[in-house]
Amino acid sequence: MAIEYMDPRAEPGEPVTPYELSTGGGALTIGLLANGFPDSVPFLDAVGESLRRVRPDVEVRAWNKGNASMAADDQLMAEITGACGAVVAAYGH
Numbered sequence: 001m002a003i004e005y006m007d008p009r010a011e012p013g014e015p016v017t018p019y020e021l022s023t024g025g026g027a028l029t030i031g032l033l034a035n036g037f038p039d040s041v042p043f044l045d046a047v048g049e050s051l052r053r054v055r056p057d058v059e060v061r062a063w064n065k066g067n068a069s070m071a072a073d074d075q076l077m078a079e080i081t082g083a084c085g086a087v088v089a090a091y092g093h
Helices: 038-056 074-083
Strands: 029-034 061-066 086-090
Touching: 029 038, 029 074, 038 061, 038 086, 061 074
Parallel strands: 029 061, 029 086
Antiparallel strands: none
């Protein structure tokens, strides 16, 4: 009996159009917020490295809320939103 492997990825229905990120002329800072699950920090470190390769002009800053079972407090959220134009939040396992 032969085993056949299927590729689950579909062809896109629309043409792929590169997205050109606009910073409005200023520097863009992207925040990375780990939630404290194991591997959330290493995962976001890899995301940050990928962002830097694609957009070396973007500053990447990282935070770790440290406890996956609790929401980020107001002080942390104010710090992140005051410093960043965009945020990637992630969890690990």
